[in-house]
Amino acid sequence: MSSKGSILTVDDDAVILGSLCDLLRRKGYAVTAMHSAAMAKKALGQQRFSVVLTDVNLQDGNGFELLDYVRAHYPQTTVILTTHHGTIQSAVEAIKKGAYDYLTKPTVDDDLLLTIERACRQQAMMDENRQLRRQLEHRYSLDNVISQDYKMARVFELIEAVADSKTTILMTGPSGTGKSMLARAIHYRSSRRNGPFVEVSCGALPESLLESELFGHVKGAFTGAVRDKEGKFLAANKGTLFLDEISTASPAMQVKLLRAIQEKQFEPVGSNKTVSVDVRVILATNVDLAEMVRKGQFREDLYYRINVVGLVLPPLAERTGDVPLLAERFLAYYGALHGRIKSGFTDKAMACLQKYPWPGNVRELENVVERTVLLGKGPLVDVQDLPSVIRERAETGDLRHYRGQSLKKALEGPERAILRAALEANAWNRQETAKALDINRTTLYKKMKRYGLEKEAARLGL
Ligand SMILES: Nc1ncnc2c1ncn2[C@@H]1O[C@H](COP(=O)(O)OP(=O)(O)OP(=O)(O)O)[C@@H](O)[C@H]1O
Ligand SMILES: [Mg+2]
Known part of the structure; x- marks a missing residue:
């Protein structure tokens, strides 16, 4: 990669694209040129770019859409838009949506170069800051969330990039993989950290109660509503609202959520007064929402509205390298908590832990380690200190291959x-x-x- 920065240029006009590339290459940038949004997306998946320079009009979409895509998936990449028909409105829209700049064609070479140079310089500074910050932090962690897995590293990176924005985040992953923990970490990384962090488990309440829980109600709205009640959306004002188990929301609830999340406005039950709030929404689900959308069980518009930044947490069985890291951490933590310091695991015990498939993910591992702290005999945790299901699994091997004989x-x-x-x-x-x-x-x-x-x-x- 060139030391000056790598640029992805996107334009469906081959002549313009060619001359743009020449100019940038002459100035020492590494340039990749693409004719369409689809090809640009592919290139983004293969290499990291400092800047994406895209025309607004593309054969297969438009630059704004590509801008949204880059903001959502590669938030560390800067986007600059160019267009023939520059209007103030579209320029404002571009900047609002997070573009670094908006240039009108035909672009003046010097203006273009200056903008790109600035963007790259800003990028380099941000990279340096990030690196310094990372050196200060634990190598593999985001607050207390630890992992050495590359998929999780990508999740941490995305979180770092978007934590301090208002972007809605959707976390998907099986139970016990750390969704709730990460939601909190995001809140405390954002400038809203001094505001409230409010959590609602959507699956825990019947629909009628959920609506008043989220949006509040006025006195007399229904039997039993003896006084006004403030909802969680309002309680989370200037802070973060974490909506867990979002897949359980009924179709009617989904419509109300769409509006509340999109417009940050709603009416309490029984009231016609609209309330506006300033809330960052984080959602979590342990089922595949895309699949529910395909089956018609979840609104497509709501899905796209909440999946602006999608974080996918892999099950523990797919990151067995994390098992020793987490087990040692929990051993130290619970050892100190219960006043029974253990020095570690025997190799055999650790091998058992790594062979077990952890259907309950990190939560299950945490419980198992706490139990061994309380019940284990010697200073080291050995195989016999582990629960029998885990020992048996290690002895019998992997039963996932059992095929119903x-x-x-x-x-x-x-x-x-x-x-x-x-x-x-x-x-x-x-x-x-x-x-x-x-x-x-x-x-x-x-x-x-x-x-x-x-x-x-x-x-x-x-
Ligand atoms: N990467 C991690 N590092 C340290 N602790 C973790 C990590 N992931 C999860 N944990 C711990 O595991 C437990 C379960 O995590 P959490 O409650 O965040 O899971 P979840 O994905 O929200 O599960 P559910 O879908 O059941 O709500 C918590 O006690 C949390 O502290
Ligand atoms: Mg949870």
Whole structure:
């Protein structure tokens, strides 16, 4: 990459594109040129750019749409728009939407170069700041959220880039992967940190109550509404509202949420007075909302409105490298909390933890470690200190490959492996092996025959 910065230029006019590239290359920039929005998106996925310079009119879309896309997916990249028909309005719109600048064609070379140079310089400064900040922080963490996985690193990066904006964030991931924890981390990273952080679990309330919980109600709005009640949207004013389990919202609720999130306005139940708030909304779900949209169970417009920045948290089983990191952290934390300091895990115990598939994700690991702190015997956590499900799983191996055979059939593989291991351990001495397995010799012979182990012994000359 050139030291001056890498630029992605997008224009459907080949002549303009060519001359633009020449100019920028001559000035020492690394330039990638694309004719369409689709190709530009592809290029963005392959390489990091300092600046995207795009025309507003593209064959397959427009520059504003590309601007939104870059803001959502590559917030660290700067966007500059160019157009033939510059109007004040569109320039204002571009800047509002987060473009760095808006230039009218034909662009004056010097103006263009100056803008790009400034944008790149600003980028370099921001990069440097980020790097310095990162050096100060724990290498793998965002506040208390730790991970060394590259997918999580990408999530942390995105959070850092958008935390201090009003952007709506949607977090998707199975239960226990850290969604609630990250929502809080985002709030405390933003300039709203001194404002309230309000959490609503949408699945926990029936629809009628949820509406008044979110938007409040006025006295007499329904039976039991004996006084005015302030809703969570208002309670979160100047702060962050975290809407958990958003997939459970009913169709009617989805319409109301769309308006409240989009316009930051709503009416309390039983009132016709519109309330306006200044709230940053973060949402979480452990089901695939895109799939629900396809099935017609979730409004498409609401989905696009909330998925401005989408963070996907992978299950713990897909980042087993995080297991030791998290386990050690929880061991230190709960050791101190309960006054039972442990020095660590034995290698075997750690291997067991890494083999377990963690259906309850980080929450389950945290609970398991706390339990071992309380119940474990020695200073080190050993295999016998772990819950039996985890030990058994490590002993039997991965059962995800079990494909619904009969028990007898399913046990054949493990049984053969055990027989073979026992024979090897006893130098293929049948007498010793039978004794070790606590079966009689005839049974051992029968089983060896059934599993072709006799033939194997013969081949080995044993
Ligand atoms: N990366 C992480 N580092 C440290 N602790 C974590 C991490 N991820 C999750 N945890 C811990 O795991 C527990 C579960 O996390 P959290 O409540 O954020 O999950 P969730 O995704 O919101 O789950 P649910 O969908 O059930 O609400 C919390 O106690 C949190 O402290
Ligand atoms: Mg949660």
